[in-house]
Amino acid sequence: MSEAFDPLKLENQLCFPLYACAREIIKKYRPFLDKLDLTYTQYIVMLVLWDKKEVAVRELCKLLYLDSGTLTPVLKNMESKELIVRQRSQEDERVLIVKITQKGADLRDQAVCIPGEIGGCVKLEPEEAAFLYKILYKILEQ
Amino acid sequence: MSEAFDPLKLENQLCFPLYACAREIIKKYRPFLDKLDLTYTQYIVMLVLWDKKEVAVRELCKLLYLDSGTLTPVLKNMESKELIVRQRSQEDERVLIVKITQKGADLRDQAVCIPGEIGGCVKLEPEEAAFLYKILYKILEQ
DNA sequence: TACAATTTAATTGAACTCAATCATATTGAG
DNA sequence: CTCAATATGATTGAGTTCAATTAAATTGTA
Numbered sequence: 001m002s003e004a005f006d007p008l009k010l011e012n013q014l015c016f017p018l019y020a021c022a023r024e025i026i027k028k029y030r031p032f033l034d035k036l037d038l039t040y041t042q043y044i045v046m047l048v049l050w051d052k053k054e055v056a057v058r059e060l061c062k063l064l065y066l067d068s069g070t071l072t073p074v075l076k077n078m079e080s081k082e083l084i085v086r087q088r089s090q091e092d093e094r095v096l097i098v099k100i101t102q103k104g105a106d107l108r109d110q111a112v113c114i115p116g117e118i119g120g121c122v123k124l125e126p127e128e129a130a131f132l133y134k135i136l137y138k139i140l141e142q
Numbered sequence: 143m144s145e146a147f148d149p150l151k152l153e154n155q156l157c158f159p160l161y162a163c164a165r166e167i168i169k170k171y172r173p174f175l176d177k178l179d180l181t182y183t184q185y186i187v188m189l190v191l192w193d194k195k196e197v198a199v200r201e202l203c204k205l206l207y208l209d210s211g212t213l214t215p216v217l218k219n220m221e222s223k224e225l226i227v228r229q230r231s232q233e234d235e236r237v238l239i240v241k242i243t244q245k246g247a248d249l250r251d252q253a254v255c256i257p258g259e260i261g262g263c264v265k266l267e268p269e270e271a272a273f274l275y276k277i278l279y280k281i282l283e284q
Numbered sequence: 285t286a287c288a289a290t291t292t293a294a295t296t297g298a299a300c301t302c303a304a305t306c307a308t309a310t311t312g313a314g
Numbered sequence: 315c316t317c318a319a320t321a322t323g324a325t326t327g328a329g330t331t332c333a334a335t336t337a338a339a340t341t342g343t344a
Contacts, residue, residue, distance in 0.1 A: 007258065008189060010193070010206075015164060067332060140163055216299085234309075
């Protein structure tokens, strides 16, 4: 008779479909990002820099929810590809400023189509997408 | 006047808060999983095995949305900790069967509290959580 | 001014993730 | 039956992720 709710079932974990979904969608980015020679992590760094032109590493860590152990090698790689430059702040030598280069800024033209392509892969009603954003940012802000 | 919608803004990406949320929640698991000497990936393998007792690697890959390149070293590690055993199928030598050990099964008692603890960390209304599940599984099934 | 506390990145080590490739076993077509 | 196609895991290499620690610069306080 009793269909007891088992919290230890995979389907009853909040985190599992969240993480699996994120990875599945990141896979969908790959063919598009390959054309720009960017990884997903490099891409989200570029999203910030296309918007802001320059940003301190500590600010980038906060914006992307990543730590310096993750971003330091990513940013060095991007500098070697001449998408960015990294310079210490004059006012405070502890602070490392990341600036977009012309080459990095130019790459934006080739990226504008990507959100549309991904949106085409992930079929959600507009109100579902809106609700999803709302809940995810509610969790992130906790 | 015009506030044109910019699809290349970080806040307008679907994947970004999804992935960030997943990682933030996985971080919340850590103190609880440390007590069981499990990583998050090992934990979701155990979730399957507490339910099914045994499973083929290819089936585990499908269930967890992970590939053999990820799971092979994870399963070897779990075998070295005697939580599982790995044996080739008699009927088809290509198939590797993963079975839970008594030690692995016993660990379940220490894990039952974890979903409740995590639920306490992630504050969502029941209907929000239900909607979130629905949307995430809709995406995963695409 | 001194010097402890704090801030900021970098480094290190362990683990995860996936694409591409490989080796082995099984299946299927002729 | 034979051999090509397929299925299954394992391996490899590049990259991501984070905890813990370290090094350097700045700030605050006595």
